[in-house]
Amino acid sequence: MISDITIGQYYGGSSAVHRLDPRVKIILTTLFIVIIFLCKNFLSLAAMFVLTAASILISRVPFRMFFKSLKPILPIILLTAVLNIFYIKKGTVLWSFWIVTITTGGLATAFFMAVRIICLIMCSSLLTYTTTPTDLTDAIERLLSPLKVLHIQVHTLAMMMTLALRFIPTLIEEIERITNAQKARGADFESGGFLQRVKAMLPVLIPLFVSAFRRAYELSFAMTCRCYHGGEGRTRMKQMRVHAADFVALALFAVVMAGVIVLNHFFGKMI
Amino acid sequence: MNDYIQFQNVTFAYEIEGEAPKPVLKDFSLNVYAGEFVAVLGHNGCGKSTVAKLCNGIELPQKGKVLVDGLDTADEEKLLTIRQRVGMVFQNPDNQIVATIVEDDVAFGPENLGVDPSEIRRRVDDALKRVDMYDFRRFEPHNLSGGQKQRVAIAGVIAMQPACIVLDEPTAMLDPRGRKDVMETVKMLNREHGITVVLITHYMDEAAQADRVVVMDHGKVLLDGTPRQVFARGETLKQAGLDVPQATALAALLQRDGLDVPADVLTVDELADAIAAAKR
Amino acid sequence: MTDPILETRNLTYTYAPKTANEVTAIREISVAIERGTLVGIIGHTGSGKSTLIEHFNGLKKATSGVVLLDGRDIWENKKEIRQVRFRVGVCFQYPEYQLFEETVYKDVAFGPKNMGLSEEEIDRRVREVLSFVGLEERYLELSPFDLSGGEKRRVAIAGIMAMEPQVLVLDEPCAGLDPKGRATVLAMIENYQKTTGSTVVVVSHSMEDIASIADRILVMNKAGLAFFGTVEEVFSHAEALVAMGLDIPQMTQLCLKLRARGFDLPETFYTVEQAHGAILACLKKEGTA
Structure with missing residues (x-):
């Protein structure tokens, strides 16, 4: 699985x-x-x-x-x-x-x-x-923080990594769910040549993207509601x-x- | 009672480019009092989610004003203060958890507010204990049930020490067990910690547990009163695409048949008592 | 008279067998679903409901035991399993998230197209199911992504109905809908079942919904089959259901509470109408006695 x-x-x-x-x-x-x-x-x-x-x-x-x-x-x-x-x-x-x-x-x-x-x-x-993945991204953020001098958005990069890690299991579950739903409608992922198989993936990929965008949109709302405004003035619970x-x-x-x-x-x- | 959130003649429409603006709220006024537990009911598309987004300046009214503890949500300088005071919980528990570990997620809000690390630790532990998720603090969110995730989201809000929590259909995606746990948590926060609660829902039995029920229809307040007052208006609710609790519906039927049962019963227990009393 | 369309015999499914993470999701399930009935499935999250329905159309293959469709093992010929999925149409939870085509028409036609039907037949089916779900013809050319949540749900269900399955299985068809949306979907399912005479299986957490539409109820508990019988039979085990941590319909709760207060209510009721009649009858009897 x-x-x-x-x-x-x-x-x-x-x-x-x-x-x-x-x-x-x-x-x-x-x-x-x-x-x-x-x-x-x-x-x-x-x-x-x-x-x-x-x-x-x-x-x-x-x-x-x-x-x-x-x-x-x-x-x-x-x-x-x-x-x-x-x-x-x-x-x-x-x-x-x-x-x-x-x-x-x-x-x-x-x-x-x-x-x-x-x-x-x-x-x-x-x-x-x-x-833990959180500690890893945190550590990378801190190790790379000198790069801020070069105006590189280290915090943003680390945040993106954290969110990616957070949502990978969710999206994998989602792929499984959509695949099952389309199989129930007779979608055939197993037969045909390469091009046909790629085409057969569309009924999974389109809903997956639609859902990923919806999640991103809702997540950005939720983050704003929790006072997220970038790395400035942000403290961390876990000190290293x-x-x-x-x-x-x-x-x-x-x-x-x-x-x-x-x-x-x-x-x-x-x- | 003091007003905590005030909607003053708010008009709001979603504007989509190339289309006519879609009006959602029309001259909408509502006061939420400090410390109360108010449920906002309405069918999908009646504007109740917009009310949530107006509460903390995620959306701004085109006409009228929204005041939170006297602060205007249109004042950009005050937005962080407003968002700290009015916490928000959404429908989909998956799409509001940011971190890969439960306790790190609860810490997210206080971290954004620049709270001192040791104080964040204290608040996170405290918040997780309050929602009864402390034992799960090291878990990864995707290994939790929907109800547990939703309680983590609530912990994330209370770690910001808000005066008010707005919950937008927090139980719509949960199973009966998860719904019950979330409702118990919300009631506990209101009763024991004095947090003002605005619960947006379309479950009648949840609304029946609030101090006050506001029914919205077509961007306006249709009914506003105690659950008893509101649910006694079965016909009006039906026209607004809503229901009444089954106990209330049966009470109305029995009353029509001349039985001495009050029309404002809310729960099965009350109805059983009322029928037993009528028998004597 | 028994004429089962779908039958399971000693169906058992184990995740990760022979490892430390071994979990038996369903254990020794034997049920026979009669042709033309509407069966409700209730049970906790994790009681095995979802795993059971994934066996009905061969999305999962049992560790042991068989699923019989019209008396034949669905796995008799492995290559024919897609045909089984057309005959047992399963509509999963939040089906609106499976919509992907440019228009409602194309999306509803996806299943029938996979069946290899002719254009005319597909067209007939798409138009027919649209009326079942209560949407007008003008919806056919709209993008499914522009519809409201409730409308999307109905289009997704229509997509399964269009395969004209012998058995239609719906997992939580009302989840997340408002009261009006719930009522619409329930009425639509009842109407579909009555009109086509096909067999329908509905999984739901709402006892009130199940009580109002089902002929028979199947109760799952801890991977096993707890009860399978008529609505009256199952809700007459109200105490056992409560012990499993399941809700019982509010009216059934009322029935139990009135009995505890000395009311003579011979039949367990579960809808508002039944409760109304039973209570009046009981009071009348006591009044005349």
Whole structure:
């Protein structure tokens, strides 16, 4: 069922990872992504893998959740691995047939890339699992607030993100409802060629847009009634404060980053 | 009694480009008194939703004036004050919840007013407890029932500490259970916290619970009085496309047959008592 | 004499079976809906009413049990399921939100067109159902989006009626309408049922509405079938209905309260007219005794 998709996919808890300042979490995740692309050998990659695994363990978010977020990416990971295996010809030849040659270098690269992507996905999933969508948008708003100097409407952007997150489940339910209603009138979404199928979607899309506009109109009324007048003079109930734990996490990441650079430098490039 | 909201000879028409303006209210006057619970009844299109939108300056009258606690809604400087004092709850619970977490939504109004963070926290918790939704404060709105969402919307309004709440058909999309919960909440806010309530509805049994019922028809006040006075006018109500509670309708029939039953009963209980008394 | 048009046998539907989120929405439902009757379905939100009607036209497939239409399993031939949807027309809650065409005519014609009917037949049906829902011919060329809420509702219902289904199922057809709108829609459903002689199923929260139009009532409670019988039979279980947390018609409440005060009311009444007659009869009897 489409309504099974959880957007923002927050997984509640009160672990140390959950309690980190969301701004710090965003910075750490960004740092992580940068570092993982700096990794040049298995030692540094192993360090990153251990860091990922440790963070996951601390968060107490079950592994099956991470497997769930990996599942849609799995074909891409496999495809890159296969391409690497066949295209990279380095090191000892293990097997060769016609134009296909498999080398140790190819296998190693394939493995390296796969682990890198897996770490990347796990780490960004960890961010969304341990941070509510509201906290995320709030943190983004606060992190980007220096851009106000450039007259960029940071608050408006964050508000739009919040509203999008708020209304995605509502609209998904609506799609399901309209689809059922049109099916009950004999609409056929399953047969015919591509163009026919696109045309068959119109009885769903038109009412969906009409309803989305109506919702937007009513919502803007409701917001005005609740004294919304943009970001000016607005306070926030939830204050974000950096605690000792946040500094520890930042320090830890700094150490790992330094470690990766050292490992890269002293143990040579693998790729 | 003090007037809280005053409609003074208000004329209002929706103007659509290229079409003749559609008049909604014609020389409409109504006073809402501080602390009362008034129900506004009328069939769809009689102008009752426009009355709601005029209460806090979402729409402005073309002629006449709307005053809230003495402040003119046409005065743009006063709009934020007016909107803080007159909170609004709409029909569709989905289309008035802004945040992805219940408590963040309740905080939305006070945040817009620039209230101090610790004070917002206090108000949010207090408002959620009052509408009996405190246990759901960390829920996502789409996992709540219609009645629960509507109570969150009410909490969002009371967190702004208004003197008056205007509810525009708040129960039209709810099931019987949700309707009952919302009505109980509204009555509690009026009786225990002294908040003035304007309830726009087309459910007769809800209107019967108010202190005063105003019936609108074609942009004018048709009847204005206590529920008993208004529902005793069955014929007039029918002409305005409305109904009377079934108990009132039956009382009228029995009275016509010469039974000594008052015509202004509102509830089944009253009617049962009246019939039992007539038997003796 | 029984001649059921639509029958369910041990119908069970489970969401997310064999997971932690497993919920049984309907359990072992066996009902037979007689041809040409008007059946009302009542029950709480979440009692399984909506899931049940989604099985009637094959929008959901039961975890176990069967749905028989005219004695044949609707899933007998998977490819024919669209044909079943033309024979069991389901009109969901707030159907006005499914309108999408440029004109009322085209929107009402959507179902019949999907059935592959000829232009003449479609034209005949569109004009005929429009009179059922009490709209004049001039509405045909209007945009459905320019109509009032009540008119949109009627156009949407007409769109289902135009498929001329053997069974018309309406989920909360009066939701959100004002008293006049409710009365119009109820009268329209009654008239449609009487004129066409087809079978109609109406889901509603309003006991008064159901009491005034239905021949039989089906009561759902906690995913199971609580009662299925004539209006008199079902409302004679008033105490049980109250225990389920359901409302009972106001006049039935009055009946119970008068009995508690010592009135001798042999028949449970549920409409104002019945109450009127019964109370007068009771008082007369006591007066003469």
